[in-house]
Amino acid sequence: MQVNENFEPVIVAFCCNWCSYAGADLSGTNRLNYPTNVKIIRVPCSCRVNPMFILRAFQKGADGVIICGCHPGDCHYTSGNYFTRRRITLLYSMLDFLGIERNRTRLEWVSAAEGAKFAATMQQFTEDVKALGPNRRLEDLRCRKQ
Amino acid sequence: MQRIGVFVCHCGTNIAATVDVKAVAEALGHEAGVVIAQDYQYMCSESGQELVKSAIREQKLTGVVICSCSPRMHENTFRKAAASAGLNPYLVEVANIREQCSWIHKDIATATEKAIILGKAAVAKVALNTPLTSMESPVVKRALVIGGGIAGIQTALDIAEAGFDVDIVEKNPTIGGKMAQIDKTFPTLDCAACILTPKMVEASQNERITIHSFSEVEDVKGFVGNFTVKIKKKARFVDETKCTGCGLCTEKCPMKKVPNEFNMGLDNRSAIYIPFAQAVPKVATIDPNYCMMLKTGKCGVCSKVCSAGAIDYKQQDTIIEQQYGAIVVATGFNPIKLDKYDEFAYNQCPDVVTSLELERLMNAAGPNGGTLLRPSDKTHPHTIVFVQCVGSRCDDEKGKPYCSKICCMYTAKHAMLIREKYPDTEVYVFYIDVRTPGKNFDEFYRRAVEQYNVHYIKGMVGKVTPKSDGKIDVQASDLLANEQLHINADMVVLAAAIEPDKTARPLATMLTTQMDTNDFFTEAHPKLRPVESATAGIFLSGACQGPKDIPETVAQGSAAAAKAIGLLCKNSITCNPCTAHSDELMCNGCSSCEKVCPYGAITYIDKEFRMPDRTTKIRRVASVNPAVCQGCGACTVACPSGAMDLSGFSNSQIMAEVDAICK
């Protein structure tokens, strides 16, 4: 694939309200820079992220999706992030089936104290997605014009 | 038709320096449904809020988007402002263009572009917001304290003091717990019974406190403010209301060879017994494992001597069902079993005892009437070796990985008491570290060394060998002298690690509270919420949460009481309205959601539905209790039919945000 130097990927980040969203705020408070490509959506818990949302993002033109939650064992809701971990693992096989590179989806644990980790993770993820190039769009066959 | 207002904050220069706020307002003004888009210096200020309020009134807004700092900062501020202007507070959304945009980006063009996209996502979401109302759930003004040790007693007394009814459930025939077995307390050396028994009496006489002794919690249902608890009152074969506690039955009972658990099995009691003289309630209990009448039907001596006619051999277990607003767990601790530590010869030699056994041996109400004698031959011990950290700080399956916290101090206490009462006794303490953080604690330990000449040796005992002459050979290392010692001892005292009571784990399951790998209850926050469990309405008191000494236990008991009182004071509690709800027409009753709910908020009800052909059909559908649901959303993803959705973060709302960002 031809690497386009000017390619700016669209990246959706789902952050849980209690750890990762606060971690993202902290990286802001500490003025830690990460690419503007990342747009954050706040969810109560990483387990609120329905794999459907991720597929929808890819369908609508996202080049990467990252899900951030509390570290295992630290979930505000006791066990939510364990569900997330399993669901995302399963989603990977579906993405393989769909022909979307695994590396376009990532699950990361970021605590409310890890502003630096949040910024570094976003930086890295953006670079990785950039290297992968633009995503092919998922297309709903029912919507195809005859 | 949506009428959305967008308000972009400059935050001084915090946002305005890197984001062209006017451009943001301009761009968002063209979004569908947006009727007004303004920017202002400080949105959170009084006049900024007034701007929002007047726009809501004048423009008859149906939704508000504030582009400003993190919603974690000012979401509540703007919700309150909206509510005061007559707009449902949950129709306000905040786009985070400070922490997640202006502060992290330097290039104005790209930062502005990102801010516009974040604003668009918020507009797309708010268009789908629905007005939400916080539910009110009533609070039953009664508390349950599980465990009647010093933690439970303190908690119950404090709650009763505040004017609420409290029930104490204690599994033993008397309240008092471990503290009742202790002789003296560190670092003041005052008598434990002298300070505990008045509190026990106070608890029994307080008209707001009901003590269910010899009882256990069978089942817990419900949620914060409204728990339904089943308590099993075990049959004690004595009518509590009639028994006067005279103790005649215990004297006359012919079955006297029952190991006395109150004295750690160091002496015997009768089959009908009162654990100790100051027991509360002072009521006899028959031990069905030893009573001849209950086992063979022949005896009945206690029934004959009881002038009150309190003996009832036909008594059955009874179940009490009661409603509570708050539950305090105070299940306490036990010393671990030392069966697996062969090297210390605990099972082979009666003169190797645990510290709690020594406590009874030295107690005036103990088996020897307060004279310290060797259990084997009732002679005075002249050399006593204390071994610290037996089972504590262990990395293997035999022991516990944590420090039991209290052993250093009670060993110093024992050593000091022995040296004071029997100055001819040599006392050796083998320690790894002496841990004495606490008020007057290190001074106390130093007094044991300097004033009482207790031999503290840095090292560990490797092997304890009982000898044929009745002495005990203690082989140990002295790390500072770099030598191996052999001490010819008369007694060895093992500072056994402490562990949570065995009843704690099944209880945690009933209460849906969390435990750590060591079976200690987990607090809601290790620093800031140390006496609450993560489950609303369940509080933690004493050593069930972690090893603690008496003052800490009492402090935590009172803290837990304060938290429980705070809850009981309310007539009703406001619940977070962002909870899950199920679309009954789509729900197929599969139970997937119930399995993932960490709070047990989902139950199933049989509901009648009208079918298209005018017949009715009864179907099983999920029903979420909004008072229990905390709004994590695990169920919404687990639901295979898409019936479950989360208010405030609904599927369509999040999808709309995704669409807006990816556009």
Place this chain on the structure above:
Amino acid sequence: MNKNLKEQVLRSSGVNVLKCMRCGKCSATCPSYDEMEYHPHQFVYMVEKGDIGTLMKSESIYKCLTCFACVERCPRGVEPAKVVEAVRLAAVRQQGGNRLEPTDIPALLDEDLPQQAIVTAMRKYAK
């Protein structure tokens, strides 16, 4: 301090010396304590410091009976006997050819030699 030597000892013993909490129970339980210049707890500590050359020169590495009492009793699961064995192995490797043939043993036996020592002699010298 020889870093490679330390790594070799740690690798061949499979022991994490950092788990030691310095209680000295290994030395308290050691039947061969008085025979040893360096005691089990010192082996663990000196390996942690990387001072392995000193241990390799000491007679102590041959005095260990490999009875595993210290391994059995260690509350932290450090396994000091394996550390001693690893140091011994390092010494043997360095010297080379320091082998005891089973046929040599009968001549070396005497009445006071405990059974344990014969068994461990095989382990020690026949590596």
